[in-house]
Amino acid sequence: xxxxxxxxxxxxxxxxxxxTFLFTDRAFAVPAFADQTGQPCSGCHVGGFGxxxxxxxxxxxxxxxxxxxxxxxxxxxxxxxxxxxxxxxDQPPTPHYSANDNVxxxxxxxxxxxxxxxxxxxxxxxxxxxxxxxxxxxxxxLRAVNxxxxxxxxxxAGLSLNNNPxxxxxxxxxxxxxxxxxxxxxxxxxxxxxVLNGGLAQSAIxxxxxAWWNSSLYGEAGVYWTPERGFMRAMGADGGAVIRGSxxxxxxxxxxxxxxxxxxxxATAFFPNLYPGGDRTAGASDKYQDLSVDGxxxxxxxxxxxxxxxxxxxxxxxxxxxxxxxxxxSANPSDTLEEFETDASYxxxxxxxxxxxxxxxxxxxxxxxxxxxxxxxxxxxxxxxQLDGTPFGSGGDTSPLGNHLNLRVxxxxxxFTRFDGGATNFDGAGSNSSGNDTFRIFAWVxx
Amino acid sequence: xxxxxHSLVGVAALTxxxxxLMAPSYAAQAVIDQKGLKFVxxxxxxxxxxxxxxxxxDPFTHDVTVVGPSGTPSDKGxxxxxxxxxxxxxxxxxxxxxxxxxxxxKATVIVK
Numbered sequence: 001x002x003x004x005x006x007x008x009x010x011x012x013x014x015x016x017x018x019x020t021f022l023f024t025d026r027a028f029a030v031p032a033f034a035d036q037t038g039q040p041c042s043g044c045h046v047g048g049f050g051x052x053x054x055x056x057x058x059x060x061x062x063x064x065x066x067x068x069x070x071x072x073x074x075x076x077x078x079x080x081x082x083x084x085x086x087x088x089x090d091q092p093p094t095p096h097y098s099a100n101d102n103v104x105x106x107x108x109x110x111x112x113x114x115x116x117x118x119x120x121x122x123x124x125x126x127x128x129x130x131x132x133x134x135x136x137x138x139x140x141x142l143r144a145v146n147x148x149x150x151x152x153x154x155x156x157a158g159l160s161l162n163n164n165p166x167x168x169x170x171x172x173x174x175x176x177x178x179x180x181x182x183x184x185x186x187x188x189x190x191x192x193x194x195v196l197n198g199g200l201a202q203s204a205i206x207x208x209x210x211a212w213w214n215s216s217l218y219g220e221a222g223v224y225w226t227p228e229r230g231f232m233r234a235m236g237a238d239g240g241a242v243i244r245g246s247x248x249x250x251x252x253x254x255x256x257x258x259x260x261x262x263x264x265x266x267a268t269a270f271f272p273n274l275y276p277g278g279d280r281t282a283g284a285s286d287k288y289q290d291l292s293v294d295g296x297x298x299x300x301x302x303x304x305x306x307x308x309x310x311x312x313x314x315x316x317x318x319x320x321x322x323x324x325x326x327x328x329x330s331a332n333p334s335d336t337l338e339e340f341e342t343d344a345s346y347x348x349x350x351x352x353x354x355x356x357x358x359x360x361x362x363x364x365x366x367x368x369x370x371x372x373x374x375x376x377x378x379x380x381x382x383x384x385x386q387l388d389g390t391p392f393g394s395g396g397d398t399s400p401l402g403n404h405l406n407l408r409v410x411x412x413x414x415x416f417t418r419f420d421g422g423a424t425n426f427d428g429a430g431s432n433s434s435g436n437d438t439f440r441i442f443a444w445v446x447x
Numbered sequence: 448x449x450x451x452x453h454s455l456v457g458v459a460a461l462t463x464x465x466x467x468l469m470a471p472s473y474a475a476q477a478v479i480d481q482k483g484l485k486f487v488x489x490x491x492x493x494x495x496x497x498x499x500x501x502x503x504x505d506p507f508t509h510d511v512t513v514v515g516p517s518g519t520p521s522d523k524g525x526x527x528x529x530x531x532x533x534x535x536x537x538x539x540x541x542x543x544x545x546x547x548x549x550x551x552x553k554a555t556v557i558v559k
């Protein structure tokens with residue numbers, strides 16, 4: 001039975017959306033935030049662009065995007081990403097595209113973002129998917145915060161209303177803001193992923209409460225639920241798994257900041273009960289237990305001339321597939337799925353960066369759940385390399401339009417050592433994992 | 448009357464001279480606050496040996512760094528919300544004050 005969204009929650013969502021639309025500033029790698037804070041993009045972002053946050057970027061987020069040095073600024077930003085994609089082997093063609101060597105407008109996004117007073121702020125993103133050729137809501141993070149001094153120590157307490165578990169997280173270790181920060185919907189991707197790894201992105205609403213003590217100790221707890229179908233349809237995000245009732249989410253973290261470096265350790269737990277594909281006919285739901293540990297290290301040196309960062313996470317997922325098993329879509333009543341990802345990056349003067357990442361997932365053999373995989377295993381692994389340049393973005397002085405024109409161009413190469421259960425003939429039709437290797441050239445603009 | 452005045456002036460002058468010889472000299476302390484992602488005030492003139500107390504009214508962490516006349520930076524460490532930091536200026540010159548976390552936070556201290 002789907003839980004209806006309580007009236008009180010809509011009373012919170014709708015005014016927050018209206019306030020955000022009316023009063024907030026621009027968006028991500030977000031020029032409006034730069035206008036609002038009077039700081040260049042590099043004040044908040046490693047590489048002067050994109051979602052990788054600095055110490056101040058994390059504090060700005062946890063303090064509800066409220067920092068402001070100007071009385072008013074236009075609360076709208078835009079972003080577009082276009083790319084050329086080549087895969088080692090031709091792929092089943094996507095409508096409107098060829099089997100290989102495609103140039104695509106990956107996405108155009110509109111942001112409403114900024115702070116209202118000292119206690120309210122957020123951003124909401126709406127995206128046109130150039131591959132699917134459809135509009136939908138994208139990331140949402142609306143916050144109410146307060147800041148206290150308790151026994152001489154700083155304490156930030158807040159609420160986040162968001163639409164993707166961990167989208168509200170201040171670190172870049174979780175999947176929502178993890179590397180690679182841009183990807184193509186035309187690129188082949190493994191079939192298995194944990195729920196925490198985008199399984200409920202934009203298809204759930206969450207309300208979490210958090211506390212940030214002494215800029216170091218972080219605790220957060222809340223719940224996620226599936227909004228009513230009419231709302232999801234209006235947001236262009238209908239379909240997918242539906243949460244039974246509400247799903248608890250708990251996050252803890254510890255960060256230690258030094259003058260020119262910082263590190264972080266964290267853990268996350270998420271327990272959604274899901275109707276697979278929204279199907280309630282089995283009279284049961286699948287019960288997931290996602291447990292994650294993560295860590296990051298950031299060295300910014302002096303003046304941000306040489307910035308190094310490492311992000312790592314491991315997610316263990318236990319799946320009690322009561323509904324899927326009853327529907328005859330899994331061979332086992334329960335499975336496990338493991339994910340490990342790590343990346344290391346270097347940025348020179350916030351303008352030229354190189355990132356290398358490794359990803360791997362593995363888990364139970366299930367001949368029905370992974371019926372398309374010859375081995376019946378979910379296993380995939382590989383490497384992602386990215387070289388990018390940000391001629392406009394590291395600071396207002398580098399761009400002819402200051403903070404209002406940001407540009408990153410880059411090349412990305414992804415190599416699969418395993419794909420959907422194997423390295424060779426993974427689908428039983430002769431496909432090899434290396435055939436899904438992709439080479440991508442992208443341009444990313446934020447206005 | 449005139450004689451009395453001369454005497455009074457002489458006594459006063461002697462008192463002032465003795466006071467200046469005997470009293471210890473204290474360096475002054477000024478305050479620069481970090482508020483709204485700005486140094487307030489953002490320019491200040493002090494004497495050699497004076498100190499400046501940097502306060503942090505922002506909810507953000509700041510990282511005061513003093514750049515001397517030679518261009519050499521000296522990082523004074525992190526300051527969380529509500530924490531103070533005192534910096535002594537023992538030499539003459541013009542010093543730039545920056546926050547490494549917030550590139551557009553700048554102040555100037557002139558030491559005479």
